[in-house]
Amino acid sequence: MKLLYTGVRVRDLDRSIRFYRTVMGMRVSRKGEMSHGGRWVELKSPGSHQRLELNWYPPGSKFHTSYRRGEELDHLAFRVKDVARTFEEVVAMGARPEVEPFREERYEFAFVSDPDGIWIELIGRTTTQRDPAHVNADERRTSGRIAGSR
Numbered sequence: 146m147k148l149l150y151t152g153v154r155v156r157d158l159d160r161s162i163r164f165y166r167t168v169m170g171m172r173v174s175r176k177g178e179m180s181h182g183g184r185w186v187e188l189k190s191p192g193s194h195q196r197l198e199l200n201w202y203p204p205g206s207k208f209h210t211s212y213r214r215g216e217e218l219d220h221l222a223f224r225v226k227d228v229a230r231t232f233e234e235v236v237a238m239g240a241r242p243e244v245e246p247f248r249e250e251r252y253e254f255a256f257v258s259d260p261d262g263i264w265i266e267l268i269g270r271t272t273t274q275r276d277p278a279h280v281n282a283d284e285r286r287t288s289g290r291i292a293g294s295r
Contacts, residue, residue: 146231149268150187150196152219156212158201162186165197180249181206198222220256220264228253228269240265 155161165171171188174196178184183202189195200219202209210216225231229246232255236242240257243264247254248271255267 146223146225146267149222149224150198151221152185152198152200152266153217154219155199155201155217158184158186158199161199162188165199171197181208183208218263220266222266222268225267225269228255228267231255231267231269232257235265235267 153161162173165188166173169190171190174187174189176184176186181202183200183206185201186199188197188199198219232242232246235257240259241262243258244254244256246267251270253269253271256264257267258264
């Protein structure tokens with residue numbers, strides 16, 4: 146397991162992109178839309194392997210929350226080889242289960258949280274076809290927020 150990126154919740158995605166590009170010198174490396182309507186943008190600094198993911202959730206979506214200062218850290222993401230197995234292992238070791246493993250496109254995801262409630266995404270590529278039980282990932286979510294579901 147290795148740290149892949151840090152996800153930050155933003156209120157104005159375009160403003161945040163401008164800030165990280167103009168002020169911090171980062172470049173947009175990828176972007177996309179989440180199945181529930183949210184948008185994400187991944188940025189990298191030249192010469193660094195670390196990634197920053199900006200996450201925006203639309204008002205009215207089940208993952209949108211009112212802004213409260215200090216809640217910008219959305220989640221930490223760890224790339225793993227076997228999401229389901231890692232999910233079971235870390236829960237057995239004390240992580241709190243937040244979202245059971247599910248698939249979207251070429252990736253499998255699961256979410257747990259640490260003792261302070263910080264969400265941790267477990268992400269892995271999948272080479273198998275989508276399992277019908279994982280088609281509607283929104284129904285698999287067990288908590289009121291989720292991030293990075295790409």
